[in-house]
Amino acid sequence: MADEKKYTTVSIPKPLYDKIKKRIEGTGFTSVSDYVTYVLREVLASLEEEEKEEVFTEEEEEKVKERLRALGYLD
């Protein structure tokens, strides 16, 4: 059981399915599901990339800059 990843089913229009099936012929993709998973991961990753996130506070940034200057990484 632990070996199996949990999968779910989503519906896509049959003509789209057929198109994809045709498209992946001769590629490394062995199934429409694999291809759809691949594409969705790619799309999600590119969406997430645009969401900016600050990982540190201004105060922390000043402290880090001080250390970087002391170590010679920054002038």
Add this chain to the structure above:
Amino acid sequence: MVSKPHGGKLVRRLVAERTRERILSEQKEYPSVKIDHGRAIDLENIAHGVYSPLKGFLTSDDFQSVLNHMRLSDDTPWTIPIVIDIVEKTFDVGDAVLLYYEDIPIARMHVEEIYTYDKKEFAQKVFKTTDPNHPGVAKVYSLGKYLVGGEIELLNEVPNPFAKYTLRPVETRILFKERGWRTIVAFQTRNAPHVGHEYVQKAALTFVDGIFINPVLGKKKKGDYKDDVIIKAYETLFEHYYPKNAATLATVRYEMRYAGPREAIHHAIMRKNFGATHFIVGRDHAGVSDYYGPYEAWDMFENFPDLGITPMFIREAFYCRKCGGMVNAKICPHPKEFHVHISGTKLRKMIMAGEQPPEYMMRPEVYKVIRSFEKPFVE
């Protein structure tokens, strides 16, 4: 913009000073677990976000998912199991334990799960072999019967003779920002640089704002360059041959697994957390002996469209007598007899014999600085 941390958020597992003091004053009340150096630096890497999004050692769900799918159970790409083992159960699920490295309490761990696992399966899936001669496999076989999953908090840094050169992701991110670098290529190394390395790095640097040379310090094999030799050699190379504002050097501590293609992905993830946007994937990256094909690591990246860092595949460089310079197989049309490959082993032998390598193999300044060490290699 520098890369987003892997999994979206830079993990920080440090405790407030007062909490730390309290935990340390009560340390006798916690069950204790002794850990080796490799696990201690894993802890440090978790705590400082080098392994983001991990907040601790893997639970069995994540462990199985990493083995079977090269992803955490939430689908985040992750290829190397980061685990901690015990020989027997001396504490229970729900306990908090202290992890000690050489009598220093390094971290507190909240035990979420204690589970058994199949060593052969671990070896086969991660290393693609069950051969005990493979150093990574041997390490797996030496582990205790149980793995322990749970989140950690860092209490003490692991002693580090190169603290000055060891930057954390929060620091490199600010450094890159301050330097105005929007695209950064990371280079992983365990060697003093020869001209072949320089060629690969500069070929990559042509396309981005800055290069981040990130030597891995950690366990060494006999014959490897010592850590301070690698650092000094790069400093010298930077001083004489690199543009001041386009290159930076900082080390990371990490124990090599030699898992080839899987580990190449892991190396890329670590550099993504440091803020790099690109990563140079070498020939036989993170391989050992001939367990993996020379370009297997390159192919592996095709499985991760959502990795969030761009691999750069730059072919190994060699000197071509006909071209009269450093080239690679893609750009040189000449037959093999004109090619001089730079072998690390051969260079080491020359250096040991006090014989200066030709300038197309190693920069004279670099040779000089290596020779200034009485014993540049691990014995």
